[in-house]
Amino acid sequence: MIIHKMKKVNGEIAVPGDKSISHRAVMLGALADGTTRIRGFLRGADCLSTIDCFRKMGIKIEEDGDCVTVHGRGLHGLRPPKETLYTGNSGTTTRLLCGILAGQPFDTVITGDESICKRPMGRVTKPLALMGADIENEYCPLIIHGTKLNGIEYSMTVASAQVKTALILAGLYADGETVINEIERSRDHTELMLKAMGAGIETDGLTIRVKKTDSLRAQSITVPGDISSAAFFMVLGTIMPNSEITIKNVGINPTRTGIIDAMTAMGADITIFNERTEGGEPAADITVRTARLHGTEIGGAIIPRLIDELPVIAAAAVFAEGSTVIKDAQELKVKETNRIRAVVDEFKKAGVDITETEDGMIINGGKPIHGADFAAYGDHRMAMSLAILAQLAEGESTLDNAACVDVSYPGFFDDFYGLEN
């Protein structure tokens, strides 16, 4: 695909529903008693993989656009699937399923696409094994022999919402109490949804306590727009001349708003308004206007709050005066692709002054860049970040496999080019 270059962007958009919340709404809806109605569900490939896996375990799920109805069968109502559960490109589906399936009275096999088969699953299977789980392999295919689980106290070694959530979900089935200590605060959508559904879960700072739970109450869940998708427009509206974009209905859960903090620290002009709470999750409208950016340092506790936004923040840093240092972000290496290596290699093609480090990258911004033939490595966030980088490059750029944006943002390019004027 040739990346069309826009001169300026203006207008209002609403990004699709939050991917993390959409996954959790289907999973917890399936385990609840009764009917869970989800509005604003993300119809991206990853969340559709989650629906497919639960249908294979006997859960009736109806889809009507972005409204999804899940007919839950209770915590003990899943049926043994007749075939392998295929999770596609979705790390969230794969890892969260491990937590749910470890304590079932049946065996399952999970696998996914080429990228999923390279992503480490030992980070969930090992702590689950301490609870008594019996899971073969540290990479997909995973063979899960359902068994009785017991509660443990576990101190996490990586800042990962997926690891935390897998343990919380297993904790619903485990005898006694499961106590999880996080090293940094990661997204807490599971905890919020489980509390609303009446599970035995408490949080105190970085500690989460889960008790064996008999039943979950079905809910109506309204999914706010995904801040990880809104991030592309925050950067676009900032770097393009004479531009202003309003993004309606964006989830602003504080565990996800690192992008706003980082962009503000770089000099971005971001206004948050119409703040409200929808189904336990805070949401707001966000306006961004053209601004001159300067370099910054991004590391430490903010990293889990903006981990998925780092490729597009790197694109913003290219147009910021001075140097931007991204550190403590080694988790980027185990995403859909190695996002440190992919950003550095692709940005270098455009002449960006960028250096790979052990745990991040250093970008010396504010210098002219040129168009290039970019590769997305089948990674949705890489594809969208490169489309933004190309906007201010001299000359033409192309992007291979642009369709991979469907994983988290079907219709991205329509929304993107729809802002040109």
Ligand code: SPQ
């Ligand atoms: O689901 P998947 O493939 O892992 O998706 C990504 C993404 O960029 O969309 C990461 F590649 O998001 C993760 C995120 O990085 C979604 C997620 C969640 O919903 O719990 C948590 C983060 O991963 P982790 O490993 O830090 O827990």
